[in-house]
Amino acid sequence: MYSKLVERVTNMLEDSLRYSEEKLGEINALELLKKNDTEALGYFRYSLAMQAGNFLGENSEHVLEVFVCPEEADEEITATLPLTLVVRVEKHTAALASIAEALQNVLLEEYRKLLSPLADNLALFLKVYFVDEDDFLRRKGLAAAVGSLYAPALRVWRRSFV
Amino acid sequence: MGHRHKKRCSLFKRYPVALFYRKLLEAFDLDGFLPQVAFLLREAVPEIDAAVVYLYDNAGKRLVPVSACGCELKDVREVHFETETSLVGKAFSRGRPFLQREQEAAKVLAQYFKPASCAHFRPGQIVSLFCVPMDLSDGTRFGCLLFFSAAKNTFSPRRAAFLKRAAKIMGLFIYKAQTLKQSQEKKYSSLVCTLSHELRTPLTCIKGYATTLLSREGQWSRDEEQEFLKIIDAEADTMKELINDLMDSSMIESGLLSVHKEPVLLPRIISKAVDDARLRTTKHKFVVSIPRDFPVIEADPVRTRQVLDNLLENAIKYSPEGGLIVVQCRIDRGEVILSVADEGMGIAPEHLNRLFEKFYRVKSDLAGTGLGLPVACEIVEKQGGRIWAKSTPGKGSTFYFTLPLTPMDQVPEEEECPVEETNHPGC
Numbered sequence: 001m002y003s004k005l006v007e008r009v010t011n012m013l014e015d016s017l018r019y020s021e022e023k024l025g026e027i028n029a030l031e032l033l034k035k036n037d038t039e040a041l042g043y044f045r046y047s048l049a050m051q052a053g054n055f056l057g058e059n060s061e062h063v064l065e066v067f068v069c070p071e072e073a074d075e076e077i078t079a080t081l082p083l084t085l086v087v088r089v090e091k092h093t094a095a096l097a098s099i100a101e102a103l104q105n106v107l108l109e110e111y112r113k114l115l116s117p118l119a120d121n122l123a124l125f126l127k128v129y130f131v132d133e134d135d136f137l138r139r140k141g142l143a144a145a146v147g148s149l150y151a152p153a154l155r156v157w158r159r160s161f162v
Numbered sequence: 163m164g165h166r167h168k169k170r171c172s173l174f175k176r177y178p179v180a181l182f183y184r185k186l187l188e189a190f191d192l193d194g195f196l197p198q199v200a201f202l203l204r205e206a207v208p209e210i211d212a213a214v215v216y217l218y219d220n221a222g223k224r225l226v227p228v229s230a231c232g233c234e235l236k237d238v239r240e241v242h243f244e245t246e247t248s249l250v251g252k253a254f255s256r257g258r259p260f261l262q263r264e265q266e267a268a269k270v271l272a273q274y275f276k277p278a279s280c281a282h283f284r285p286g287q288i289v290s291l292f293c294v295p296m297d298l299s300d301g302t303r304f305g306c307l308l309f310f311s312a313a314k315n316t317f318s319p320r321r322a323a324f325l326k327r328a329a330k331i332m333g334l335f336i337y338k339a340q341t342l343k344q345s346q347e348k349k350y351s352s353l354v355c356t357l358s359h360e361l362r363t364p365l366t367c368i369k370g371y372a373t374t375l376l377s378r379e380g381q382w383s384r385d386e387e388q389e390f391l392k393i394i395d396a397e398a399d400t401m402k403e404l405i406n407d408l409m410d411s412s413m414i415e416s417g418l419l420s421v422h423k424e425p426v427l428l429p430r431i432i433s434k435a436v437d438d439a440r441l442r443t444t445k446h447k448f449v450v451s452i453p454r455d456f457p458v459i460e461a462d463p464v465r466t467r468q469v470l471d472n473l474l475e476n477a478i479k480y481s482p483e484g485g486l487i488v489v490q491c492r493i494d495r496g497e498v499i500l501s502v503a504d505e506g507m508g509i510a511p512e513h514l515n516r517l518f519e520k521f522y523r524v525k526s527d528l529a530g531t532g533l534g535l536p537v538a539c540e541i542v543e544k545q546g547g548r549i550w551a552k553s554t555p556g557k558g559s560t561f562y563f564t565l566p567l568t569p570m571d572q573v574p575e576e577e578e579c580p581v582e583e584t585n586h587p588g589c
Binding site: 004005006059060061062091092093094095096097098099101102105106109 | 447449450451452454485486487488490492501503504505508552553554556557558559560
């Protein structure tokens with residue numbers, strides 16, 4: 001299997017736009033995103049998180065689950081708000097670190113282009129955090145967000161045997 | 163300039179150890195340096211008429227002269243180290259310096275030199291002998307320095323102190339050089355063993371399948387013939403790679419490895435290297451990330467591909483269970499940074515610094531000569547780049563190398579756009 005990242009990210013963004021349009025009822029989602037429409041952004045970000053999680057999970061067998069961190073209650077969803085993924089892994093490998101870095105960079109550039117000029121100055125869009133089994137069991141760092149009662153992280157992908 | 167030179171000369175005159183030490187540091191290897199030692203010592207203390215350096219030969223329990231000045235080395239006798247009657251034997255066995263003044267030079271020198279060398283001493287001529295053992299702080303002794311002088315007070319306490327320090331430095335140098343030589347010899351014999359094995363394995367395979375195909379007894383189907391020929395082809399490739407590594411290694415050794423820079427499209431080279439790597443494994447998944455609109459850079463396409471092939475081959479070899487391999491290429495601060503990351507067994511910190519040494523192998527049970535990374539390192543550095551690795555045992559490794567962007571290639575940071583190429587024309 002040979003995955004070219006840019007093609008994959010382009011498809012992720014297109015699919016997320018399509019998903020938002022389906023949910024919104026055949027409305028031009030891109031226009032709404034550019035107007036910082038909260039509902040459109042919500043659908044778009046959720047779909048993007050699912051696909052990013054799916055991409056990480058299908059490429060590395062060490063990925064067990066992927067969660068998306070919810071926005072703070074008083075935080076307004078805007079097109080420039082970073083998207084945070086918490087990836088539960090069996091072990092944090094060099095290749096996982098590299099793929100996450102590449103995904104963050106490529107997604108940032110493609111997202112900037114998609115939502116230009118709104119996102120032209122965006123420096124960071126996707127944040128990927130890896131938590132291993134030890135962190136997960138001890139609810140250390142962002143692993144605590146997974147079981148949080150106040151604002152639980154939402155699972156967007158899981159390996160079938162988990 | 164002249165004043166500064168004078169000042170430096172007087173400094174070295176005051177501190178002859180510093181001069182001696184500097185010359186030792188400039189020495190390339192023990193074999194090349196040993197013959198000069200006696201000359202250096204005599205240069206530092208001009209009152210010395212003759213100096214001899216002895217090294218201890220453990221097998222023969224004797225002290226063998228290896229360097230001499232003021233006399234012919236061939237005329238210097240070997241000394242049995244247990245001979246307490248000789249100054250050399252005494253100094254070596256007791257581990258401390260000895261000074262001896264003799265009325266009859268010719269008589270005493272006969273212990274150390276063949277008769278022809280002693281002929282020029284007049285009867286009754288006084289000679290002073292000073293012998294210092296060369297040892298390490300742990301007491302390991304390597305040999306002795308023996309000095310002769312017909313002048314008075316040559317071995318004053320100050321000079322004796324210098325000669326003792328010189329002997330200490332020499333001991334340390336010889337110990338280091340001998341350890342290095344032994345390690346190189348060990349590596350060499352291990353290499354010969356590895357090479358024989360590495361060459362014999364594919365050769366046996368080629369011979370076996372070729373004989374099978376030529377055999378008149380077997381009636382092979384076309385598919386079977388094709389399969390045999392594919393194996394022969396693959397094994398011949400393995401042998402070719404091995405021989406190429408050896409040739410590159412010898413080219414590095416002789417300084418003949420050259421790179422021929424030309425405008426290249428790196429994305430095309432990366433894509434081809436990954437495509438070929440995919441054919442060699444079914445257990446691994448590959449992800450490639452290359453910036454969109456990647457500039458044309460000045461590099462050697464064949465050699466750059468060779469480096470990439472080596473890193474990909476290692477990533478596959480050192481993750482035998484399979485897993486993800488990520489190839490990233492990006493532009494940062496005026497250079498192209500390429501990385502290959504895997505999910506393999508990783509490398510322990512003590513091995514990381516030695517990865518680019520020739521013949522150094524992390525896992526001796528896996529195929530390889532220990533030449534791939536040193537050759538890659540030389541290629542990258544010849545192109546003005548750097549190469550390094552990061553790794554955690556059990557969590558995989560990431561190898562990085564850089565290639566410089568020439569001024570015409572450079573794109574402003576804000577225009578850089580990490581996307582991966584698909585439709586670039588050929589390099």
